Amino acid sequence: MRVFITNDPYNQNHMGNEWNNHALWPCKWVACSDVGEPPFVTAYKRHFVLDKDAIIRVHVSADERYELFLDGQRIGRGSERGDAANWFFETYDLSLQKGEHIVVARVWSQGDKAPFAQMSVYPGFILSPQELEFVELIGTGVANWQVKKLDGYEFIPPVAAWGTGDNLIIHGDQFNWDFELGQGEGWQPVIPLEEGADPARHNDYPPMHLMKPGTLPLMLDEANPIGRVCLVSDISSTETHAIPIRSSDNIQAESDAWQQLTHEATALTIPPHTHRRILLDLEDYYCAYPEVVTSGGAGSLVRVNWQESLFNEADAKTKGNRDEVEGKYFITIWWLKDGIGDTFLPDGGQQRRFETLWWQCGRYVEVVVETADEPLTLESLKFRETRYPTEMESSFEANDGRLLDVIPLAVRVLQCCSHETYMDCPYYEQLMYIGDTRLQVLTNYTITHDDRLPRKALQMFDASRLNNGLTQSRYPSRVTQITRSFSLWWVAMVHDYALWRGDQEFIRERMLGVRNVLDGFRKLLNADGLVTFPHGPNFNFTDWVPGWKGGFPPDNDTGITALVNWQWVLVLRQAAELEEWLGEIEMAARWRRLADKAAQVTHAAFWDEARGLYADDPQHQHYSEHAQCLALLQTAHGGKLESGVRKRIIEGLLQAPDLARTTIYFTHYLFETFRLIGRMDCFAERMGLWFGLKEQGLKTTVEMPEPTRSDCHAWGAHPLYHYFASVLGIRPGTIGFETVHITPQLGHLTQARGQMVHPYGDITVDLTANRDNLRGSVTLPDGLSGSLFIAGESLPLSSGRQEF
Structure with missing residues (x-):
């Protein structure tokens, strides 16, 4: 009954309209007159009669959310989460026989008791038929719709689950039973509000919902016997x-x-x-x-x-x-x-x-x-x-059962943290944070062909940008939080999408945001050219390192850290690659020039010659794996370090006993570094944070080393990405994944095999290691070519199976 569209459903109807009526829908938002301030629950109903069988396509939305019933049966939920400028609607084909029918919507508005991720413009409901002949029959604001407040709902605080919205006490003696059939007393005419409108609205407008088609598939809805x-x-x-x-x-x-x-x-x-x-x-x-x-x-x-x-x-x-x-x-x-x-x-x-x-x-x-x-x-x-219908489409096998034990936990945590947005955790917050989401999306690219949720994440973070150019740390969210470094990770996410999935038009649409973020960061440079976080709103989370208060690096109050400055260099270089791919050579040169300058001043401020490491702080009192990783990772995108400096960083990263160690979240960047420097032999040791999870009875990956708050935190799924991208070494050879580079690093393994999704089909890599000798096969889908890098050699790859 649910159908998917991609454009304004009334685009053709706008042709020839007066400019001030452009982009308006034929139906209006409607509301209930006597409900007071949120929270409250309402029901809207329309009883009608058809003189013949018909299929009626309707577009439905509500503020904040709705359930839609046809003749007493629930047929849909919504609206897909967004914001005022991206207010999503769902489309349904109602297959109706001649005779009487009733459409009912249960709609609720929780106000400040809603989940943090639930935004609102004003409470209301809209149902708008596609065909104008049915507007007077069932269109809100035109047809004779009725509404009533549904009693019996008491909203109670969610205690520790502070981001998820109030829980319920439902009083059966006050409840309006059989409301979905339109029964009961107290129904009254609705109050018409503004017309529905899409983002092409030409005239000035008050705060209103700018309507866009829902982008995501139906969430899973299965009542299997469990427990x-x-x-x-x-x-x-x-x-x-x-x-x-x-x-x-x-x-x-x-x-x-x-x-x-x-x-x-x-x-x-x-x-x-x-x-x-x-x-x-x-x-x-x-x-x-x-x-x-x-x-x-x-x-x-x-x-x-x-x-x-x-x-x-x-x-x-x-x-x-x-x-x-x-x-x-x-x-x-x-x-x-x-x-x-x-x-x-x-x-x-x-x-x-x-x-x-x-x-x-x-x-x-x-x-x-x-x-x-x-x-x-x-x-x-x-x-x-309920969850986003993500399923594991790839497969991985190896001769270390500990690696395999992590797979079901990683898949399950991705599933449970994927809904109408990604979520950091479903139990406590249900918020889509950029830092978390980047790791979830990268893993998504390696296990499923479906990239609709990653695209939505990129779009919503783009929509969150503030007047200083930076994104919010999490979005959608009715409560603003700023983590400036997460704005840079959003730029990295855009680069990831370009690399793993391509789509120049989609990336080009993101570039205004990319440039705004980078120029916003330029305003944070001090006289020495270092990124400085002045006092003000900034939740500078980096990693749950023991000893780092609140996940903040030491001396966070000074506002200057090597971590953010090397991240700035890394992301500038990624932005230059994006610009070059899009043919914006001048912009690419600009970002590279800024990156080179930033690298110089960052090295000068944080390099400790005596230790052969980058300090975290200008006073050279603190040192971490984090800073060394980011300094090295920027070299994968055209950056340079003197050979002696690079060698000493690697030695220190692998041997220095007093470095602050990455935990579950930031270990992704450590694994990226191991791959870059050819030391995936270190991978298994640092997988210790995951190897004990199954034995501890966990079904998903956790937020941090024990004692952990959240048992279900999807940033911990990233080892699954590394199984494919770092161990098997399957990565895009060019932007858009139009070619593949396979650089296996089996580390302690002697056997590894994987089949990984690709936009053209699937890539299969089957490897056996015997001392320094690596043998196996690679199978590429039709239309894909690339290179295999082993033993210092580059071997050409083409579609089909090839052995080596």
Whole structure:
């Protein structure tokens, strides 16, 4: 029923219109008159009659979000997340038979209680038919639509999950049951607002939604039976955070019934005046909409809370093995509460379906049930998994099982952190940060042909730029945060896309933003030509290095670090390569000139001749792997270091015992450096941050070394990228991946094989190492050629299979 379009749906209708009507839709946004300030939930309905069968194409959006129902059945969710200038709409083909029909939309606006990533212009709803003949029948602002406030929703803070938006208590005795069928009282005429409009609006306009077609496929929506019942216990209070999980408390006689409820939808009745606590292990990490169907049980309570892991202590300090639950606590960090989730209060009616407006996530689910004077029947308890439909299309094999054990964790963390945007983590923030996203996108390029989410990420970060030229650190976000170095990583992301996927037109559209970011950084140069971060908004996160307060490099307050200055040099050189690819030779020369000058002053300020390393700070008090990596990486893009300097940096990077070490996030740049200097023999040792994850019971990669906040942080998926791009050595030979360069570095491995996606098909590399002798085969898809670099030689490659 959902269809995808790429252009303004009414473009043809605008032809010949007066200039002040250009880009306007035939239908209007509509709203409810008496709901007050957010948060609130509303329902819009339109009952109509068709005198013949018809397929009606409609374009639908809402502020902030909607669910669309046709004749009582949900057919869609939206709107895809964006901002005011990129307000997305979804398109549906309604296949309708002659007779009566009803379209209903549940729409909610949470205001300052919304997720940080949920932006808003003003609350409302729009449904606009493509064919003008149906506008008077079902178009909002034209047809006779009605609206009502949906009662029964109480919004509660999400405690530690501060970025995800308020959770819910749903009061069944106030809820408008069967609203999706248009039933109940209190419906009133809608208030018409502004016309829908696309970004080609010619005249001046007030704050409004500039409409664009949704760019992403349907999110996954599967209600598979998941969850193993670990505990069914009797409790005296619904405040369970201080009660450890004890197998001695388990009521074994009831466990099977709870298991059947979750797996077979076999109804379960809880007697009056009963308290039960049920712990479910979903046995993987899930993002899902909980769905509980109840009958009877007036005055009862059903609470469904989520955790990534249980904690060893009642003050939530350490997690230990994630598979273990005995003696642990279901508790939320910082707040020391019962978990994060939603509560449902049945009214005693039959087949009451409780659903949340947004999904929850984690591995463990605690269900708490408290009944009053009536028995409560749970008809079903389901979890509808949702995420971007990313699947692993590539494959990798090697003779080190530890590497292979990381693959399912890396794939799963990418899946759980990919939705309508990328997310740093689904449990705590659900925000798309540039630094995180660059690593997620690079991994995306190596495992799937689908690049729609990477394209959207690049576009949204471009849209986040401020009047100083720099991007915001995360976007979309209704709360502004600035991490200036992340602006540079966005330029690197543009370069990555050009390299791995091409599309000159798309890259050319990004170049205004690229140039603005770089010129914005030029304004940060001090009299010595060094990038200086003055006092002001700047969350200068770099890496979760132990000893670095808040992830900031030492002496962050001085505003001058080698890390950012070498990053500045690196990104200037990448920008020059972009300009050259697009034929902008003068701009390329400008960026190279600035890069060369920046490299000179950075070397002069931070080089420590005695140590043979770059210091992090001008006072030469602190040293890190980070600075050495960035100094070396800029040489991969035309930069130079004196041979003696380069040699000493490499020696220090590999041998100096007192360097601040990269952790999970920045180790990507360390691995890039190992590949560049031909030392992938060091790769396995530094994979130690990942090798223990499976044994610790984790299903996804984590945010930082223990004790970690987040158990599901997708920047930790980047080793999967390096399996293909650094171990097998498959990388674009030219911008657009029109040729391939394969430079294998097996390190400690003796066998490695991989099949990696490419825009033309798939690349297969099969390698066997025997001492210094490397043998194998390479298979390229039709239309692709390149070079194989082994033992100091370059061998030509062409389409098809070739052995060496």
